[in-house]
Amino acid sequence: MAAVLISVMTAPSCADSWILPTATTYTSCGAHARVTITPRDLDSQLGYFEDKVRKVAPAGQKKGGARVASARLERLVANRWQMVWERPIVNDVAPVSALIRDDGNYAVTFDDWHGLGYGPNVVVIYGAGGKLVRALGLSDIVPADYIKALPHSVSSIHWRGDPRFSADGQSIVIPVVIPSESFASNPAMIDVAVELASGKVSAIDANAWEAALETGRKVLAGQIAYEAAAKAAFLAPLLRPKINAEREWHDYLREAVARLIGDDDTPSTTVLRLPGASDYAVSETWVHDALTESYADKVAIASLSEPNLVSVLQKVAAKLPARSLSKVTVFIALSDENWAAAGEAMRRTGAKLIQLNPDKPIPQRPKRIGRRYGPGRD
Known part of the structure; x- marks a missing residue:
């Protein structure tokens, strides 16, 4: 007395897509x-x-x-x-x-x-x-x-x-x-x-x-351990990524900016690759485009090589009209030893520059803690 479905509705998995049901x-x-x-x-x-x-x-x-x-x-x-x-x-x-x-x-x-x-x-x-x-x-x-x-x-x-x-x-x-x-x-x-x-x-x-x-x-035990580690990282002061890689720097930029200004106005993130990489050249284009073609008024930039990022910023800024970025806020991940040179290079663009010093701990915003874990949770 087995039976099969003549009409089947596929069950969703990670991404949900529900059309209106019909007879x-x-x-x-x-x-x-x-x-x-x-x-x-x-x-x-x-x-x-x-x-x-x-x-x-x-x-x-x-x-x-x-x-x-x-x-x-x-x-x-x-x-x-x-x-x-x-x-x-x-x-x-x-x-x-x-x-x-x-x-x-x-x-x-x-x-x-x-x-x-x-x-x-x-x-x-x-x-x-x-x-x-x-x-x-x-x-x-x-x-x-x-x-x-x-x-x-x-x-x-x-x-x-x-x-x-x-x-x-x-x-x-x-x-x-x-x-x-x-x-x-x-x-x-x-x-x-x-x-x-x-x-x-x-x-x-x-x-x-x-x-x-x-x-x-x-x-389940693995999930609980992962969630505990993620919570600890979320609550802990933020420092530079432990691994010098693109994805890790993108994550750092997003989290650092969110800790400074909150989650409601997340900027685009751009990471400049190492100069010796075979696919390096396109990442210079990314930096240029992030500064000049972004529809957002906030951008965040990091690099796998800080000195090279300063050089690229100098090159890009030199070709831009004066004060052409006066309505743009640029978050740049640079340590103190490279910050002054980057600021000097970008001065003529009129951009508002905010340093994300990877060596300086950035505390978590209490409001973000409250949103994720509830008021008074730590």
Whole structure:
């Protein structure tokens, strides 16, 4: 009594993309039964999101539209579809997907639109006459710590693959993602069974399930350690990067400027490469363009070689009209020994120069600490 999805909505992973749901029909593999899910009518995605933020219910409701999601189950009898039952379903807007057993005795929905893995309707079983057998949240299927270890995005928990009916048709088999240290587009999974008659959850292979749980514990421990290290770095005074490399200097520039002026007006960042690098020349162009073609009024510049950055600034500034950068603020990562020469070179441009001395600790802004960790947190 296995079944397959004829219409499938793909589950999002790290990046979320949710189109407005539409009526969708799911047909059993033997084509003897089908269930049509009709979503609650939304005015727009934006309206839904705005109402969610404002805690307006029902969020995004379209005026005059259907105010509840519903399902209609049909069986094929003598080559004609006959309705067996039709009823509202528990999802706020619509499920992400559904399965129906070939005899039409059970229909199962999975997850909520715009909330994969969240809420009390991760798995919902409907039996004879559309009677609700059980609605399960993710914590009814896997432990809370396991959920924390799973990949998360803005609105989703990437927790499963494509469900299927068991060979005897008495259970739903759900491939559950096994957590890993980094996001995988094709993650390892382990099957978990949910009994249709009762909604009881059980592991198909107890030893493999225990191994998956242990993996989840290790991944979560690694995440906690990483977050602790990131918090310590965020709170600690900022100094020059430990590694003299482009990405590290970009990170330094962004963080240094944010500590000085906050996160609301982030400048572009430019890093000049080492003169001997095969791809060095283009980085001189970056410095020139950052100063002369930026649409922003703030730019931040660093280099893998401070003396060379001074030379490049001298060359660029000499070709610019006087006071041509009078409306631009330039943050430059230079130590004291090179700062005076850079200031002299840039003086005629009229730019406002702010030194980011990599050897001088820059404390974290209390407002940023409050935003990230809450008032009074350290």
